[in-house]
């Protein structure tokens with residue numbers, strides 16, 4: 001099984017070089033992505049592939065349920081590097097329908113350590129419980145919470161001092177909230193973009 005991955009890797013590397021001989025030397029010199037993607041770790045939501053971007057074009061951070069916790073040094077390090085060094089112009093928080101992490105938070109399941117990680121999603125549920133509980137089917141309630149989760153995580157990103165200081169210094173930077181449909185492979189814009197201190 002594992003050997004197969006190396007075979008696939010060699011085939012991919014050769015095919016890329018045949019299409020564009022300078023591809024790897026160019027990337028080895030520098031990355032200059034215009035976007036930071038904050039998405040779910042779910043294997044069905046491959047960031048670059050969904051938006052048709054090549055290596056070098058998308059800076060990616062993924063975790064369970066696409067969270068942006070201000071206590072997570074991993075997330076903060078990625079965000080800081082993306083904003084201060086790479087100077088990305090867009091941060092995309094991308095959730096997906098049918099998210100297992102969101103479902104676990106909604107149903108208050110017990111899965112171990114990840115339950116602690118999912119606390120921000122339970123907070124989002126508590127703040128929107130009336131609207132979510134008015135929805136008929138469980139799958140639709142999960143999907144509604146998936147959308148509310150993206151909205152709140154966009155606000156979490158916008159509330160970081162990393163973003164607020166960048167805006168205060170005049171850096172152009174927009175934070176977007178999108179959601180991906182596993183069933184059709186399509187992205188939807190939730191139209192919750194925050195592009196400056198006056199929006200947040």
Ligand code: CO
Pocket residue numbers: 040041042064065066096098099100101102
């Ligand atoms: Co997910």
